[in-house]
Amino acid sequence: xxxxxxxxxxxxxxxxxxxxxxxxxxKRTAKKGNKVVVVxxxxxxxxxxxxxxxxxxxAHPPEREVDMLLATGEQISISxxxxxxxxxxxxxxxxxxxxxxxxxxTAHTKARILSIDTERIKKELKKGKVVVVAGFQGxxxxxxxxxxxxxxxxxxxxxxxxxxxADSCEIYTDVEGIYTADPRMVLSAKRLKRISYDEMLELSSxxxxxxxxxxxxxxxxxxxxxxxxxxxxxxxxxxxxKKGLEAPEICxxxxxxxxxxxxxxxxPDRPGIAAAIFSEIAKKNINVDMIIQSASLKGLxxxxxxxxxxxxGKALPAIKEIAKRIKAKGVASSKEVAKVSIVGVGxxxxxxxxxxxxxxLAKEGINIEMISTSEIKISCxxxxxxxxxxxxxxxKEFGLGRS
Amino acid sequence: xxxxxxxxxxxxxxxxxxxxxxxxxxKRTAKKGNKVVVVxxxxxxxxxxxxxxxxxxxAHPPEREVDMLLATGEQISISxxxxxxxxxxxxxxxxxxxxxxxxxxTAHTKARILSIDTERIKKELKKGKVVVVAGFQGxxxxxxxxxxxxxxxxxxxxxxxxxxxADSCEIYTDVEGIYTADPRMVLSAKRLKRISYDEMLELSSxxxxxxxxxxxxxxxxxxxxxxxxxxxxxxxxxxxxKKGLEAPEICxxxxxxxxxxxxxxxxPDRPGIAAAIFSEIAKKNINVDMIIQSASLKGLxxxxxxxxxxxxGKALPAIKEIAKRIKAKGVASSKEVAKVSIVGVGxxxxxxxxxxxxxxLAKEGINIEMISTSEIKISCxxxxxxxxxxxxxxxKEFGLGRS
Numbered sequence: 001x002x003x004x005x006x007x008x009x010x011x012x013x014x015x016x017x018x019x020x021x022x023x024x025x026x027k028r029t030a031k032k033g034n035k036v037v038v039v040x041x042x043x044x045x046x047x048x049x050x051x052x053x054x055x056x057x058x059a060h061p062p063e064r065e066v067d068m069l070l071a072t073g074e075q076i077s078i079s080x081x082x083x084x085x086x087x088x089x090x091x092x093x094x095x096x097x098x099x100x101x102x103x104x105x106t107a108h109t110k111a112r113i114l115s116i117d118t119e120r121i122k123k124e125l126k127k128g129k130v131v132v133v134a135g136f137q138g139x140x141x142x143x144x145x146x147x148x149x150x151x152x153x154x155x156x157x158x159x160x161x162x163x164x165x166a167d168s169c170e171i172y173t174d175v176e177g178i179y180t181a182d183p184r185m186v187l188s189a190k191r192l193k194r195i196s197y198d199e200m201l202e203l204s205s206x207x208x209x210x211x212x213x214x215x216x217x218x219x220x221x222x223x224x225x226x227x228x229x230x231x232x233x234x235x236x237x238x239x240x241x242k243k244g245l246e247a248p249e250i251c252x253x254x255x256x257x258x259x260x261x262x263x264x265x266x267x268p269d270r271p272g273i274a275a276a277i278f279s280e281i282a283k284k285n286i287n288v289d290m291i292i293q294s295a296s297l298k299g300l301x302x303x304x305x306x307x308x309x310x311x312x313g314k315a316l317p318a319i320k321e322i323a324k325r326i327k328a329k330g331v332a333s334s335k336e337v338a339k340v341s342i343v344g345v346g347x348x349x350x351x352x353x354x355x356x357x358x359x360x361l362a363k364e365g366i367n368i369e370m371i372s373t374s375e376i377k378i379s380c381x382x383x384x385x386x387x388x389x390x391x392x393x394x395x396k397e398f399g400l401g402r403s
Numbered sequence: 404x405x406x407x408x409x410x411x412x413x414x415x416x417x418x419x420x421x422x423x424x425x426x427x428x429x430k431r432t433a434k435k436g437n438k439v440v441v442v443x444x445x446x447x448x449x450x451x452x453x454x455x456x457x458x459x460x461x462a463h464p465p466e467r468e469v470d471m472l473l474a475t476g477e478q479i480s481i482s483x484x485x486x487x488x489x490x491x492x493x494x495x496x497x498x499x500x501x502x503x504x505x506x507x508x509t510a511h512t513k514a515r516i517l518s519i520d521t522e523r524i525k526k527e528l529k530k531g532k533v534v535v536v537a538g539f540q541g542x543x544x545x546x547x548x549x550x551x552x553x554x555x556x557x558x559x560x561x562x563x564x565x566x567x568x569a570d571s572c573e574i575y576t577d578v579e580g581i582y583t584a585d586p587r588m589v590l591s592a593k594r595l596k597r598i599s600y601d602e603m604l605e606l607s608s609x610x611x612x613x614x615x616x617x618x619x620x621x622x623x624x625x626x627x628x629x630x631x632x633x634x635x636x637x638x639x640x641x642x643x644x645k646k647g648l649e650a651p652e653i654c655x656x657x658x659x660x661x662x663x664x665x666x667x668x669x670x671p672d673r674p675g676i677a678a679a680i681f682s683e684i685a686k687k688n689i690n691v692d693m694i695i696q697s698a699s700l701k702g703l704x705x706x707x708x709x710x711x712x713x714x715x716g717k718a719l720p721a722i723k724e725i726a727k728r729i730k731a732k733g734v735a736s737s738k739e740v741a742k743v744s745i746v747g748v749g750x751x752x753x754x755x756x757x758x759x760x761x762x763x764l765a766k767e768g769i770n771i772e773m774i775s776t777s778e779i780k781i782s783c784x785x786x787x788x789x790x791x792x793x794x795x796x797x798x799k800e801f802g803l804g805r806s
Contacts, residue, residue, distance in 0.1 A: 016459045050479070056419045057483055058490035065489070068497050069482035072475035076453070079472035080460055086468070087461035094471050098501075099546055120546075143502055143523075 002167040003125070004029060007039040007135065007157035011174045012231040013077045014044030022172075022231065023084035026130055030090060035125045037164060039135040039157040040081055042073025063108035067137075067147045071097070074134035074153070082132045092130040095120065097137035097145075102156065104138035104146045111138060111146035112214075113155065116163040133160060151212030158215045162222040169224050172231035173210060177238035178203065180400035181253045186392055188401030192251060194239045199251050200226075202343040202377040207256025216240065243345075249353055250344030253394045255387050257338045259289075260312040261369065262319060263304040266329030269296040277303060277322060284318040286311055289339075290372045290381060300329075306370065306381060309335050337369065340390045341379040342398065354378050360397040366390050405570040406528070407432060410442040410538065410560035414577045415634040416480045417447030425575075425634065426487035429533055433493060438528045440567060442538040442560040443484055445476025466511035470540075470550045474500070477537035477556070485535045495533040498523065500540035500548075505559065507541035507549045514541060514549035515617075516558065519566040536563060554615030561618045565625040572627050575634035576613060580641035581606065583803035584656045589795055591804030595654060597642045602654050603629075605746040605780040610659030619643065646748075652756055653747030656797045658790050660741045662692075663715040664772065665722060666707040669732030672699040680706060680725060687721040689714055692742075693775045693784060703732075709773065709784060712738050740772065743793045744782040745801065757781050763800040769793050 006026065013019050022040075030036050050069050054061040078094035085092035101117035121131050135153025138146050148155050154171060161169035175183075176191055178200065183189040195203075197220035204213040210228060219226050219240065229237035267273055274293060281288060286307055294302040307315055316333060323331045340361075347353050357378055361368060366389065370381040382390055395401060409429065416422050425443075433439050453472050457464040481497035488495035504520035527534050538556025541549050551558050557574060564572035578586075579594055581603065586592040598606075600623035607616040613631060622629050622643065632640035670676055677696060684691060689710055697705040710718055719736060726734045743764075750756050760781055764771060769792065773784040785793055798804060 016456065019460065053419065053483060054486055057422065057486045060490075061486040062489050065482045065485045065497055068485075068499075069479060072478045075475045075478075076472060079468045080456060082468045082471075083457055083460045083464040086465050087463075094468055096471075096548075099548075145499075145502075 003035040005037045005161040005166045005169045008172045010041040027090040036130045038132045040077045041153040046073040067108045071137040071145045078132045078134045094132045096134045098139035102138035106140045110149040113159045118163050154212040154215035158218045161224045170227045176230045181395045186395045190402045200240045206254045206341045208254045249346045249350040250342045255340045258309040260309045260335045261337045263332045264323045264328045266300040269301040280322045286315045290370045336384045338384045338387045343377045345376050406438040408440045408564040408569045408572045411575045413444040430491050430493040439533045441535045443480040444556040449476040470511045474540040474548045481535045481537045497535040499537045501542035505541035509543045513552040516562045521566050557615040557618035561621045564627045573630045579633045584798045589798045593805045603643045609657045609744045611657050652749045652753040653745045658743045661712040663712045663738045664740045666735045667726045667731045669703040672704040683725045689718045693773045739787045741787045741790045746780045767796050
């Protein structure tokens, strides 16, 4: 009997009607002769509401207690969903992350899964029950409740699919699948039938919000077939697999507006200065994305880099301190930047893709501030106001739209 | 170092301001050189809101899943309260019932505590932390989450006080303590400084809603000093101890409007007929309170009894069936009845208390429909409309008011 893991996000269980509709879909899957394990997120905006209560109490809630609080959200979902399954005559049982021993490290609010004890799940599946597991949460060796960070339910689903050797892992979302570009921005954007793990990884990390990065990494490592599907219709969605069906030059255009650019000005240029700067920044736990260093002029150089826009407030004082220490002239920063990227495993075998991207942006009169490339993606930092124009023109340039 | 268990009800943690105020009180207790374990209920009307979601999904939610759902309420409280303690610079840590192994039987929604593993709590107390434990919940041997029924947080508090050999157990409520009568009904009602377990048990079971019956039983069995205190002021409250300070005739007048009276009419009177009726009723899981059987007339008798008003709908069809089977003429029922009681350990040594109660009610022209007595209480069933008059006149008759 095939075993399917299905994951439903928070918007799919936001209210009683939606919960009932998810239950009907699960029942259909079970009726077709599948064993079904369901992973579910907290209903709607529950997590955000909990966080705002926490911050109303204190600006610095201890992370262990934040996890204790947030974990209740998924527990609400699993119990209500299981009740809905019962009421449809579909035998089901709910489990929290700790109950199925989703063992994690102790990095509260962003814990990583170490192992899962699938004993109890298998026992209940054998009894013919649908097993409903709380996403996003686990337990540490100290028996403390932990959470996996934003989008952690995807990771729970993939980890369960791996541990249970599931035949497939279906991720239900409020979009119809993975697109060649954000369909709200590019009307002709096309749904991709298949995409490779690597491409999806670049898309995730570049700001396409369909799936959590870590869950795709995990799926790649254990070769779990991921199927991203809409929760509101029966459409096909997108398969995320080892290799895409075709290997066109590029499979999609993506953007990320949550970017900030920082420039440390007039740094005395000496060997090892970049290493000195960035090892200090790393110590402050700030993730740096792109880096450029301008040509040295009179022994002075400018060092620019980007970080997540949300980190800017926290990062700036630390960076100003570093700048002072290395005797730089000053620090400039801007949140008015964004990253536009093209992604595709076929890129390597099609020379000139980068040149085509740059000239396309140039034709539009868009200034490129920074560039970074990998084997399967090219990213450019541009002004935030020019994102829409950039994405649309690149999407057209590479012939990604529906014909 | 003295160890104090404090329990705060749902209204004490209903919003962020109230949570902060509770945190300040806990900090004061800790600062005075006490070890503090706090038990807390779900915030405000959370439990009721969860239940209405559950019943929106299905008329018969499985009880295991109800417990899974309800247990989140206390988890929200413990995390937020612990954050508030941290923000006051008071080291604290929260635990769910399962985390401190509050082991219960498997009677979901009304489980009983079997044991508590105090290891982790003691370890954290030793580190100088306030330990905040979720009330109302536990875990079964099957590792399922269970709940203890309405008011279960009181039981959690007393059970923890027992297991930890606490020096006292403070129950914070939204009233100022235990009164000689409901202060909303009797203006001159007086707060009792001390009351015995037995008196409190009668008051709890007779409808005074300050504390859960089981928690007082447990406190009596293990001789845990209970201190009922207002959460909104620093007033004294009431101590519940082995023996009251004085032993007046009676310590209070109480009432319960949630009563229904059922009469099985014209039952053929033969030996064992009452046993036959009430063993059948017991099989249907209906709790019977008072019973009277009228004198036999022409071989026929009326059997009347009271049950909780809320059970009437469920009980009536079963009782009608029994009546039919024993060839009784019919069944009459009424919810327009109430129980008025006087309670006091001193009653036994003061003869004539019962007579004084009956004549007091007679003087008021109140008809007594049924009577039941124990060593420390006398209860009368009267018309529901006459409750207020009965309570006020009995309170005056026995000189319970403030002088």
